[in-house]
Amino acid sequence: MGPKRIQYDMLQKLTSANPKPYEMDLPVIRSNWVTSYRVLVSNDSHAWTAVRNESGDVIFEGNSEKEIPVLNMLPVPLVARYIRINPRSWFEEGSICMRLEILGCPLPDPNNYYHRRNEMTTTDNLDFKHHNYKEMRQLMKTVNKMCPNITRIYNIGKSNQGLKLYAVEISDNPGEHEVGEPEFRYIAGAHGNEVLGRELILLLMQFMCQEYLAGNPRIVHLIEDTRIHLLPSVNPDGYDKAYKAGSELGGWSLGRWTQDGIDINNNFPDLNSLLWESEDQKKSKRKVPNHHIPIPDWYLSENATVAVETRAIIAWMEKIPFVLGGNLQGGELVVAYPYDMVRSMWKTQDYTPTPDDHVFRWLAYSYASTHRLMTDARRRACHTEDFQKEDGTVNGASWHTVAGSINDFSYLHTNCFELSIYVGCDKYPHESELPEEWENNRESLIVFMEQVHRGIKGIVKDAHGKGIPNAVISVEGVNHDIRT
Incomplete structure (x- = not known):
């Protein structure tokens, strides 16, 4: 390279x-x-x-x-x-710079002690391959045909190049929001070249369908008590570029951005600054709520640099009352939780907790601790950073601060707690590695979904027993409210 x-x-x-x-x-x-x-x-x-x-x-x-x-x-x-x-x-006089990746192949040597010694196999009968856009759509149809009573295919909008952003809903009543039943989402592929998350979501929808039909009580309970949304490809245009180049030639950046060069993960409104400025100016008449902060007018204008994919995700967030979500990314093994933006403008890295920091840390640990490698002290770090001291988790602002992240926006504009889950060191692993990556992440994917049922649930009613929509709920000691 x-x-x-x-x-x-x-x-x-x-x-x-x-x-x-x-x-x-x-x-x-x-x-x-x-x-x-x-x-x-x-x-x-x-x-x-x-x-x-x-x-x-x-x-x-x-x-x-x-x-x-x-x-x-x-x-x-x-x-x-x-x-x-x-x-x-x-090229040019000076230092010689080169990055090289060597691709080897196994030898059929029966005396090779190391051959297959550490290889992880899986018993799940799933479609372990890389799926282009057409194949992804066909796989969704296959899952829907296998489990028509618990699945529904829909799209939340289109990409810059007109490709529909397809999602699969898994629930005992597809297409219907049920009172008291939490809504959960997994999304992947905001960076089009980080393809492992995309394939894990496609594997997850197959797995849940098969296990539901087999009567697995854990999966049946999860589907009957949760409305699950799986969006495997937020940036199909970028994925198409990476897919054409392939695993070896894709590189670190090809297909990362949208067709018009936008990083979707950091393309959301910066609501952090609005909140913090208001908190720092307590005597000011201009008050900003600590939750459901409205989107600024400038962001809604046609001249704002906002990807069509980002606008589609925001509309999706505002339409469905998600409670918990994870966006799957690649190139690292760690779970990052908000805030993703550092509060002090003079610092590039500083732990910046939300008012619900203890909850976010638990959510991050629930995924990392059940992953096969994230908390394994014996594993080698993906790159230069070692996240072992934090048990495979990190506060986003203390890692690399960004404004307008999907996690911060989700927390400040909706009821949804969202985290960034980096599922593997390799952004684009070979097909032969997908079974092992599935085993690495399968339990974590399920455990994280189950966390949506933690905490207190109920219905806010008036004196006549009628439910109150958009009622503000405050928790003592937590400076962040939510709405029914």
């Missing part, structure tokens, strides 16, 4: 006489990447053999720019303990 590091060369301006105070040049940004290289292998790290073909040493073609990965194949399979990359040419 091409280089991911950007080197900054600070140039000091030299003047012969009377240098002006405060005069300086902006940093020069240079990109460096390898354009050709050799590959050498060894079994003892001392004697090295270059990869060859009929013409001699193979010179592999590298990158012509820094973003798009390049796939090269060895002329013949090789078996070796060590591999060395020998750059032959690179």
Whole structure:
């Protein structure tokens, strides 16, 4: 793959006489990447053999720019303990930058002690593959045909390119909101190239249908007492780009954004600032409620930079009274809970709790602790950050602060508590890895849904026994109200 590091060369301006105070040049940004290289292998790290073909040493073609990965194949399979990359040419003078991923294959060696030793298998009869848009739609139809009494397919809107944003509802009375029955949602694919969450949701809807038909009491109880909504692909346009490139060539960013270049996860109204400014100016006549904060007028205008997918999600949130939700993301193994935006404008990282921090921390831990790897102290960190000290959970603001996150908006504009669940280190795992990733996340996906039944439930009625809609409920010691 091409280089991911950007080197900054600070140039000091030299003047012969009377240098002006405060005069300086902006940093020069240079990109460096390898354009050709050799590959050498060894079994003892001392004697090295270059990869060859009929013409001699193979010179592999590298990158012509820094973003798009390049796939090269060895002329013949090789078996070796060590591999060395020998750059032959690179872009510009300076540092040589290169990121490389080596794809291997298993050997049919019966004496190989490590072969399959740690491989996780599953007994669930599910469709373990990557589904493009048409295949995803067909799978939803198949689940609906298998379980017509508990499922319903609907769409919440369209993408920039006109693809419908399909969701599957799972409930004992599909299409109907029942008083006292909480509404739950899982969404995935806001970043189109983070495809594991998409496949996990498709696997989950298959699993719940099969287990309901088999009479699994846990799943039957969950379906009968909960209205569950599963939206596997929020950004199908971005997914289409990543899908065409495939697992090896997708890269870290291809398909991440919408067709018009917007990050859906951070495209929601910044209600945090409105609330905090009001709290900091207690003498001001301008009061902002601590819940169901209205969307600012500027955000609703046609000139606002808002993705059509984001507007569709907001309309969905306002239509259905969700109580709990999780948005599945990729590239890390951790559960992030709000606030996602740091309160102090002078800090880039600072733990910023909501008034319901203890609840959010429990919700995050309920998923992380039942995941097979998130709280495993023996596992290697995905990248540079290790979340073991927080038991696989993190406050969003203390990790990387953002304004306008879906989690903060959901909390401040609706009754729904939402968390970001990073389900795997690899954004786009191979199909062969999907069964193991399903086993890693299956129990967590179910346990997190079950948390929607924690706490106090009831109906607020007037003196005549009639239910009161939109009644404000306050909890002593918690500066965040909810509505019926």
